[in-house]
Amino acid sequence: MGLNLIVLVKQVPDTQNITGEAMKEDGTVNRAALPAIFNPEDLHALEAALTLKDSISGTTVHVITMGPPSAIQVLKESLYRGADTVALVSDRKFAGADTLATSYALKCAIEKIGAYDIVFCGRQAIDGDTAQVGPQTAEKLGINQITCVSSIEKVDPEKKIIIANRSIEGGFEQVQAPFPVLLTITDEGYHPRPPSVIKVMTYKNASAEMSDEQYDESYIDAGVERKTGQPISLWDIGAIGADPESCGLAGSPTKVKTIESVILKSGDIRMIENTDDAIAGMVHELIADHTLG
Amino acid sequence: MENYFLDNDDILFQLEHLDLDRVITYREDNFKEADRYAYAPSDTADARDSYRKVLEIVGEISGETLAPLAAEIDEEGVVLENGEVRYAKGTKQVLDMFGKADLMGFCMPRKYGGLNFPTIMLTIAGEIVSRADASFLNFGLQQDIGETLNKFGSEQQKAEVLPKLTSGEWGSSMILTEPDAGSDLQAVNLRAHQDEHGNWYLSGVKRFITNGNGKVGLVLARSEDGQTGARGLSFFLYKRDEHMKIRRLEQKLGIHGSPTCELQFINAPATLVGERRRGLTKYTMWLMNSARLGIASQALGIAEAAYREADKYARERIQFGKTIRELPPVYEMLTEMRVGIEAGRTLLYETAIIVDLKEGLEHMKEKYPERAGEFNSDLKKYSRLANLLTPMVKAYTTELANKAAYDGIQIHGGPGYMKDFNAERHYRDARITNIYEGTTQLQVVAAIGGVTSGTASAALDEYDEEEYNYAPELLKKLRKTRIDYDKALIGVRESEDEDFVTFHSRRCVEMATDLVQGYLLLRDAKYSARKLRIAEIFIEKMQTRIHMNMHYILDGGSTFLKNFQDVLG
Numbered sequence: 001m002g003l004n005l006i007v008l009v010k011q012v013p014d015t016q017n018i019t020g021e022a023m024k025e026d027g028t029v030n031r032a033a034l035p036a037i038f039n040p041e042d043l044h045a046l047e048a049a050l051t052l053k054d055s056i057s058g059t060t061v062h063v064i065t066m067g068p069p070s071a072i073q074v075l076k077e078s079l080y081r082g083a084d085t086v087a088l089v090s091d092r093k094f095a096g097a098d099t100l101a102t103s104y105a106l107k108c109a110i111e112k113i114g115a116y117d118i119v120f121c122g123r124q125a126i127d128g129d130t131a132q133v134g135p136q137t138a139e140k141l142g143i144n145q146i147t148c149v150s151s152i153e154k155v156d157p158e159k160k161i162i163i164a165n166r167s168i169e170g171g172f173e174q175v176q177a178p179f180p181v182l183l184t185i186t187d188e189g190y191h192p193r194p195p196s197v198i199k200v201m202t203y204k205n206a207s208a209e210m211s212d213e214q215y216d217e218s219y220i221d222a223g224v225e226r227k228t229g230q231p232i233s234l235w236d237i238g239a240i241g242a243d244p245e246s247c248g249l250a251g252s253p254t255k256v257k258t259i260e261s262v263i264l265k266s267g268d269i270r271m272i273e274n275t276d277d278a279i280a281g282m283v284h285e286l287i288a289d290h291t292l293g
Numbered sequence: 294m295e296n297y298f299l300d301n302d303d304i305l306f307q308l309e310h311l312d313l314d315r316v317i318t319y320r321e322d323n324f325k326e327a328d329r330y331a332y333a334p335s336d337t338a339d340a341r342d343s344y345r346k347v348l349e350i351v352g353e354i355s356g357e358t359l360a361p362l363a364a365e366i367d368e369e370g371v372v373l374e375n376g377e378v379r380y381a382k383g384t385k386q387v388l389d390m391f392g393k394a395d396l397m398g399f400c401m402p403r404k405y406g407g408l409n410f411p412t413i414m415l416t417i418a419g420e421i422v423s424r425a426d427a428s429f430l431n432f433g434l435q436q437d438i439g440e441t442l443n444k445f446g447s448e449q450q451k452a453e454v455l456p457k458l459t460s461g462e463w464g465s466s467m468i469l470t471e472p473d474a475g476s477d478l479q480a481v482n483l484r485a486h487q488d489e490h491g492n493w494y495l496s497g498v499k500r501f502i503t504n505g506n507g508k509v510g511l512v513l514a515r516s517e518d519g520q521t522g523a524r525g526l527s528f529f530l531y532k533r534d535e536h537m538k539i540r541r542l543e544q545k546l547g548i549h550g551s552p553t554c555e556l557q558f559i560n561a562p563a564t565l566v567g568e569r570r571r572g573l574t575k576y577t578m579w580l581m582n583s584a585r586l587g588i589a590s591q592a593l594g595i596a597e598a599a600y601r602e603a604d605k606y607a608r609e610r611i612q613f614g615k616t617i618r619e620l621p622p623v624y625e626m627l628t629e630m631r632v633g634i635e636a637g638r639t640l641l642y643e644t645a646i647i648v649d650l651k652e653g654l655e656h657m658k659e660k661y662p663e664r665a666g667e668f669n670s671d672l673k674k675y676s677r678l679a680n681l682l683t684p685m686v687k688a689y690t691t692e693l694a695n696k697a698a699y700d701g702i703q704i705h706g707g708p709g710y711m712k713d714f715n716a717e718r719h720y721r722d723a724r725i726t727n728i729y730e731g732t733t734q735l736q737v738v739a740a741i742g743g744v745t746s747g748t749a750s751a752a753l754d755e756y757d758e759e760e761y762n763y764a765p766e767l768l769k770k771l772r773k774t775r776i777d778y779d780k781a782l783i784g785v786r787e788s789e790d791e792d793f794v795t796f797h798s799r800r801c802v803e804m805a806t807d808l809v810q811g812y813l814l815l816r817d818a819k820y821s822a823r824k825l826r827i828a829e830i831f832i833e834k835m836q837t838r839i840h841m842n843m844h845y846i847l848d849g850g851s852t853f854l855k856n857f858q859d860v861l862g
């Protein structure tokens with residue numbers, strides 16, 4: 001019996017290859033200087049889902065991303081690797097969403113897909129680094145969640161249970177949960193597969209230029225019709241039945257007040273003798289000035 | 294992100310200017326498959342776009358994954374365990390990636406799961422992969438075996454084997470060499486016999502078999518009892534079973550990641566490929582030519598890697614208060630490498646395109662016999678050219694790889710001799726390229742006919758007719774050099790002395806190669822001022838070489854031929 005898997009992915013600026021122009025003078029991210037990439041841990045989440053698909057026949061992998069039209073690139077990357085269907089959740093009304101508003105929109109999108117067994121997310125995105133969207137989405141869906149999963153030990157499609165290995169400090173623990181369940185995946189256990197060149201040639205024209213006016217279309221064609229029977233779905237706020245008050249800036253309690261560029265500098269080095277007394281003296285001193293404790 | 298395709302300006306330059314329209318049209322038979330396969334191109338622009346995208350992925354796997362593993366693969370090597378070959382971990386990892394990326398059926402037809410890419414694209418991909426790790430032979434070899442089977446195998450053989458090759462599930466090998474049949478394949482002795490039902494069985498030993506652990510192999514065997522020589526040999530498809538044992542793995546100087554096996558066949562069942570008695574003369578020759586082009590691209594990849602390592606080191610190493618790249622002997626070596634590589638690349642791609650045109654025309658003629666007249670004269674021309682240029686480019690690039698790897702170590706100095714740098718691995722890996730698939734000396738034997746018969750001269754005449762108004766002086770130099778070449782050829786032809794022709798054949802082939810490359814570089818110069826500088830350097834050095842060779846040939850080398858026996862004793 002096949003499983004219904006959903007993977008949540010995000011397009012992010014490549015913060016791992018920072019150049020001098022990465023930040024603007026006002027302290028915000030200069031997106032033009034940073035190429036947009038598939039969030040690395042999301043790629044591992046996709047790989048975890050595809051690995052399950054490889055081992056359990058009849059399994060379907062749906063990929064959802066929320067973002068601007070350019071985010072279609074991560075959906076194409078997902079198709080190249082073997083996703084069955086992909087959907088872009090995109091609407092101007094989603095702009096400025098914090099993790100709360102984002103997880104709400106994603107929850108609505110997941111519910112639009114209907115029945116599902118496992119939702120996969122990367123543990124965190126390399127731009128915001130909050131690691132909140134996965135857990136919040138699970139909460140809003142009212143389902144179980146296992147965070148920081150390094151690998152999946154076992155999936156039983158009949159009994160509808162999963163046993164996963166969670167990375168914890170100093171080791172790992174095995175957790176069992178019934179379906180439906182949301183997992184956040186780390187970059188430890190899976191090697192993302194390369195794109196299939198056959199799928200690349202099939203879906204290479206799948207990106208359609210979209211203008212703001214076209215946002216309302218229910219989906220865009222994946223290039224020439226003969227090239228694929230698989231459209232990339234485009235869902236706007238109406239399509240996923242989301243409440244505008246809970247989306248975008250309106251639904252985001254997080255407000256950025258100021259941004260500060262912090263440069264860490266090392267101070268003076270003080271050498272102390274390697275004796276119990278000297279060390280105890282230093283510890284007392286650090287407690288006194290509140291560095292410790 | 295390391296990408297060995299996108300970081301190579303010369304490959305990008307060539308790809309932009311290569312005239313591929315005819316190649317693509319023949320390969321795609323006027324885009325007939327566009328309606329049947331979602332990934333088939335609908336026109337030449339679509340095909341070129343797909344080629345580029347696929348090469349990008351080859352470049353990324355090569356640069357990001359394979360290259361960083363190469364030293365480890367070299368160190369770990371291959372092991373024979375309980376009669377089975379174990380690849381290095383890195384080799385296995387990348388093989389798995391190539392399979393998952395659907396790259397293993399690069400040139401094979403779509404109906405078997407392949408990409409149906411032309412040889413020119415395989416040639417480029419082969420170079421990119423070899424730059425990362427020259428021992429990763431599985432990819433190129435799979436195409437050679439798959440294509441040979443596709444061309445000459447029965448429908449049943451193809452349907453059984455090709456889908457497994459394109460998926461990467463099965464590995465493959467060409468099983469030709471024997472202890473007493475190396476360069477001289479006519480001496481092959483492995484026996485093929487038939488039982489009363491007409492089933493074939495193979496018995497005997499094969500040696501130096503690259504990837505002999507593959508699931509399938511194409512085996513050259515003696516099927517005609519009592520008939521010596523090439524006419525007694527047929528070609529067989531063998532599928533691995535308990536009737537073949539891998540007796541040992543060779544301990545080699547280089548390409549440690551690639552298993553070189555000794556195989557013993559004991560009444561091993563096999564099926565005949567094509568017609569009997571044509572094993573060597575038709576099928577092996579075709580396979581070898583295809584493999585030679587593959588080795589040429591492997592060699593070019595090694596040369597490119599050696600050059601890049603040396604250049605990087607020369608930029609960083611300070612001696613006498615400056616980087617050694619500023620020292621004349623060093624920048625001369627580096628420039629020679631770069632010019633040699635670009636001369637090799639332009640010749641390699643030209644050859645691959647000619648092979649594609651030849652194959653395309655053959656295919657069209659077969660498919661549309663009523664239009665044979667339309668294809669015949671071009672087919673004849675490109676067949677001749679392919680037979681000349683393939684051994685030429687194999688000889689050139691493999692010798693170049695050795696020289697580049699040698700100079701690569703030289704530029705590193707002492708450290709280059711140590712395992713800390715990749716230079717010594719390139720040196721070891723390069724050494725096989727001018728030996729396997731026919732030594733350079735055998736490439737000369739294969740090419741000399743085309744040189745003395747006039748195929749090379751006709752090609753040079755044709756190149757000369759193109760428009761070079763952007764470089765009149767260089768054209769003049771080329772034409773002057775051509776006169777030297779013609780004089781030398783007349784000298785050889787008129788000698789009517791077989792020993793004399795043989796003695797000078799390498800010089801003649803090298804002169805012809807030089808001239809062809811001179812014209813091709815001049816053609817490239819149309820699009821780039823930098824290429825014009827390359828052409829200038831190449832042609833200036835080459836004209837002196839040809840002039841020297843011409844004098845040596847016209848003087849007859851008589852002292853040599855008269856005295857060598859006394860010298861050797």
